Amino acid sequence: MISVSEALDALFALAEPLGQEDVPLADCAGRVLAAPVSARLTQPPFDASSMDGYAIKSVEADLHAQFKLVGEAAAGHPFEGTLKAGQTVRIFTGAPVPEGADFVVIQEDVERRGSLVTIIAEQGKSNIRPAGQDFAAGDALTAPRRLTPHDIALAAAMNHASLPLARKPVVALIATGDELVAPGNRPAEGQIVASNTYGLKALIEEHGGEARLLPIARDTRESLETVFALAEGADLIVTVGGASVGDHDLVGEVAEGLGLERSFYKVAMRPGKPLMAGRMGDAVLLGLPGNPVSAMVCGHIFLLPMLRALQGLGKAAAPRLTARLAKPLGENGPREHYMRARVMGGEITAEKRQDSALLSVLSRANALLIRPPHDPAREAGEDVAFVPV
16 A cells, blocks of 8 residues: 555646647636736726816815816716816716826815816815826736636736636546445335535536546446446546455456556545546546445545646645644544544634545535544644645
8 A cells, every 4th residue: 555645746746737729818717827928018007097086287286275177087988178376177986087187086075066176175186096006008917816706806907808727627426336326216126326526526526637437347247348338438436336356346446458557546544545546549548445434535636636736726735724622532543544524713623523425524524634644643632744735
């Protein structure tokens, strides 16, 4: 068996960025920007009023000063002409400041009678947003980065109709086993409902991948070969179950017959020991354990870092945080243990039941508490590492 860090290194050696594609801006949310993009204009492109009020010369911004109203400036409708001494222009938020003006008196600070405007309060700031206050032409939105709604708004303001994005990793999901039926069907005696691939599909799509849910592969060579053929074109093939050493666990054997170059098999972790990976043609194969919690835990610890690497976001393990133990823990065994846990108020509590088949426990958890191999007993109040889930 190899360690979790060794398994990740082996997986990263298989996971190179997939290249980029140009995507319309309206379809970029949640995707990964593959290359920097530069602003094509300056924002704002002119000195603009930040308030509704009256544009004047700053040297005339005195209490009780009076001005003749000579025009109006609104967003998209600038004042034509140059402001002279003793004149003012009615101006609205976002409108260009007229030539000759460098100060805006807010409307609450004036008294207006017809075309005569009088300042009735002491003045402070200019209420003008200078040209380029937000960004200047040539300023860059850096990459790689997963685009947030705020990034999309910025790219639009920079005048980009499309962006260079990392290609979405296509992930083919294969559940294996005679005991499985699809959700919504009545299991026969000895059967269970397939859940792993549905959870993994949601996890993949939440983190930028495109998941293809393939038919359940039965425990025969013919069925496995048929379903593997349906995975053609995928960047990553994820099998669930059938990677152990039982008489009916044929995934590794069939995959090798189809050209799998195995990278490793078995990782010193719990849950998730029977983990397999390698290259299979143009795709990477990741074989996950069949127990529901094991599959989902391995999804967080191995699959998500691979998705990030394939999208050009770097090759790094899942981010680890620390929290104080709310309750003591006994010593850990020889394998790295990812315990289902809850973090609240800076404290972390491991679930009492850690069986790898208990999805209800995983559903309640928001963290995987990490116990290193042979970790000694821990007291309440000690800091421990965890991965948010």
